[in-house]
Amino acid sequence: MATAKTLQRQDVAQPTGPVSPPATLKPAPSVTPEQIAIVKATAPVLREHGVAITTLFYKNMIDENPELKNVFSLTSQATGAQPRALAGAVLSYAMFIDDLPRLRHAVERIAHKHASLQIVPAQYDIVGKYLIEAIGLVLGDAATPPIVDAWTAAYGVLASVFIGREHTLYEEARTRDNNKGWAGWRKFRVQRREYAASPDEEITGEKDGILSLYLAPVDGKPLPTYEPGQYVSLQVFIPEFGVFQSRQYSLSQAPRAAGDYYRISVKRDNGNNGLTEPGRISNLLHKEIKEGDEVELSQPQGEFVVEETPVPTAENAKKPASTESLAPLVLLSAGVGATPVMAILETAAQQGRTISWLHGSHSRSVLPFSKEVQAIRAAHPERILTHTVLSTDEEAPAATSTAGDPVVTGTHLKIAEMADTDRKRLLFLDDARTGYYICGPSSFMVESRDTLQGLGVAPERIHLELFDTGDL
Structure with a gap:
């Protein structure tokens, strides 16, 4: 035990993270238009050789800096998930280096994770060194001096973006609630x-x-x-x-x-x-x-948070939001994806929002937070709907959730296959303010997102929480 x-x-060197972020940041590096054109031109090469580059990068960097084993997931290294994720990120950067707002969501998600892992600016120098070296080793003579110079400059710009954002996250975390953070x-x-x-x-x-x-x-x-x-x-x-x-x-x-x-x-x-x-x-x-x-x-981080705010009107602009002005929420989860959704449900219920939670589980024995959901649902029956789907075919007499709503059994939660009447009742599609928050296996999130967009929901109102390494 x-x-x-x-x-x-206590006898092992432990990464402690930043005691405090630097008081000032280095001037942001720059990349020339010519270098941007070179980086974009390398996208096809990265699509073909990206995983080879990032696999060699991680191997060489960690072999020569073993203390980084405390930072990177050894499981993600062993499965190749981390090299594949980085290869995808590098390719995206090459494709959109002249349109960085396209990468805003990915940058924000990665910055929050870096902050939760206590990444410090000096580690970006280490990463840059080994990444550029790996590009040269894999591409060989094709890695001409102009290409190496362009990628060195481009990496410097990207590192500066992350360092600046993470500096802000560290400051916000430490000063949160009148300096209760750390x-x-x-x-x-x-x-x-x-x-x-x-x-x-x-x-x-x-x-x-x-x-x-x-x-x-x-x-x-x-x-x-x-x-x-x-x-x-x-x-x-x-x-x-x-x-x-x-x-x-x-x-x-x-x-x-x-x-x-x-x-x-x-x-x-x-x-x-x-x-x-x-x-x-x-x-x-x-x-x-x-x-x-x-x-x-480490301190709480993450961008999977409710963004929908009351719609300002002449009547409510100068007074606290009423429950009627709060945007409704639709929560979609499967399996352990219920964990962040539970916190959102509990908070949104306290705020007086209208909420619909659709959840899929393997069986009743692994249906999470049943008693808590039951209590919240019972306290606000007029504002909170729940819909549970179990993939096992349980007996019909037992097929009611602890929240009192019917449970669908013997299938998976797929909103594309729901009856029109259920979609209308549970998804609040007629309210353009509704926010949709999805968490679960990647395939479930992609299917749910694509279906919602097909039903006319604007992409900016759909939010995903990705547990795995990589992006969707």
Whole structure:
């Protein structure tokens, strides 16, 4: 059984992140029009050789800078997910270097993740060195001096964008709620373990379920609030690897005024029938971490937050928003995608919004947050709708959710296959203010997004939370 001592070894050099961001930033580098043209011209080459470049880049950089094993996910390195994601990002940058607003969403998402991992400006210099070297090694003679110079300048511009944005995120995190925030990694103690769905009797916990951990700061100081839908990075020491590893977990509860704990909810990853390895961190949290043990968290980050605000009118412009002026929300989730959505639901209900939550799970035994959703639904039956779909074909007499709404069984949640009457009732398509928040497996999110756009929903009103490495 792991203990707090073995999970936080003090004799191993631990990345602490920025104690404080730099007071001033370096002048932003620039790239010439000629260099922009060269970078754009390399896009076909990157499409063909991008993964080879990024795979070599990560290998050489981590081999020669082993302390970075504490920063990068060893699982994503082993599966190739990280090199593939970076190759896609580099290709996108080459294609749109002269139209950077096209990349705004990707930059924002990556910057939030970097801030949660405590990335510092000096690490961008390391990345730049090995990335440019990898381009030269893979392309050989095709990497002419003008191409190398153009990519060096282009990387400098992109690094400057990230450094500036992350500087702002660090400042915002530390000064949040009258300076209750922090920078670096902060120790938290597991105050309580609680399963968000019925436990499986095979182990002490669940085979495929979701475990909620209530984490209180060891220093006892009040915690800052956060935006519902945001996440924290959790860091633990992995003895068999000899390094620290971090994973991002959504805060699965509305912010507490008391600021006494954060709650995360973690699905146990058992691997994919031998095709992929079980999740090391999720299994550690489910099977080894116990109440009283310590982990470390970074400050809340993430851009999957409610953006819909009241529509200003002459009547409400100078007074607090009424419940009628608040934009309705449609929440779409599948599996563990319920975790950030739960925090959004709880907060939006407190605000008086009209909400519809459609969720898909494998079975009732892994249906998360049932009691909490039931209580919220019962308290606001006129404003909150829920719709549950279970992929297993459960008995009809049991097929009602704990919120009192019917449950569809034996299928998956696909809004493209819903009846028109259900879509009209649950998706609020007639209200142009409605915001749509989707979280779950990538295929589910893409299908839901494409269907909503096909139904006339503007892309800017559709928001996705991506758990995996990469982008959609």
